[in-house]
């Protein structure tokens with residue numbers, strides 16, 4: 001039997017044909033960037049998240065850097081979880097911010113209000129880059145947003161994993177001072193490469209459009225550069241793929257949910273802990289995070305699952321940022337990051353995608369029964 005893979009490109013033959021046709025139209029039109037597809041994708045993404053604006057860019061890493069710049073991170077201490085992708089920390093550094101690593105709560109694999117308050121009191125941070133890890137929105141995230149507002153801290157949401165994630169009627173990316181979504185190929189939806197900035201701030205949206213296009217305000221192709229910027233546009237072809245994917249985002253997330261339900265029922269039966277999403281209206285289920293409580297590591301269990309025909313993909317994250325060679329000079333106290341140290345090497349994520357059938361999910365469940373039971 002074919003091993004289960006953590007990667008699935010969710011495009012039907014019909015959709016691929018439509019993309020090919022549109023690609024021909026785009027190439028013949030000569031409008032390869034900043035055209036009608038980009039505009040439509042932005043409008044529809046903003047509508048989906050109920051934000052005032054969405055700005056399409058080349059990657060989420062660029063979006064995060066723009067959000068850090070727009071929120072004035074330069075020269076300021078900014079809290080960022082150590083348990084995140086390289087991009088969150090790197091974008092902050094590139095924007096001139098000074099990262100202060102935050103610990104995580106093992107129930108959600110992300111920070112919580114208590115951790116944030118502690119980090120604020122100890123380090124005098126002036127902003128926060130939060131990560132909805134695996135697509136989970138922390139149950140206390142509204143209180144986190146209130147705390148930031150009351151204490152004058154900006155709060156940027158890294159929603160790279162959280163397309164379709166909603167809690168208390170609000171979409172990830174729409175709780176505070178801007179959100180960043182990634183459309184990298186392994187994500188919940190893809191544009192091949194791409195990112196989306198969402199915001200309710202008119203000025204931030206105007207500046208983000210300028211920064212992604214070499215600092216040109218207003219006219220896309222003019223010769224006047226008003227802001228420091230970069231060439232971080234999305235191609236028209238990517239934007240069209242984004243439209244195709246967005247149209248079926250809820251359906252794709254629903255399929256992930258059904259697969260996750262089958263796997264979680266088995267984990268409950270086995271008494272194996274995992275990060276729950278019951279408190280949310282809808283979770284992206286980008287990653288189902290299973291905690292390993294018997295001393296085995298991510299590498300051990302990944303190998304044993306592969307022997308059962310289940311290839312687990314990357315974790316979130318096996319090596320946290322404070323342990324990455326590139327960030328070795330960022331000062332941190334390992335005791336302040338005790339949960340991150342303990343749990344990053346001791347979790348595993350099964351290969352749940354929108355292509356996971358109920359039968360696949362049962363295969364994952366029975367592999368867990370053999371490996372963790």
Ligand SMILES: Cc1ncc(COP(=O)(O)O)c(C=O)c1O
Pocket residue numbers: 058059060061062084085087088131158160161181182183184194195
């Ligand atoms: C949490 C997180 N933030 C940001 C990024 C960066 O996304 P992109 O590859 O679109 O730059 C990733 C990508 O893997 C991610 O996992």
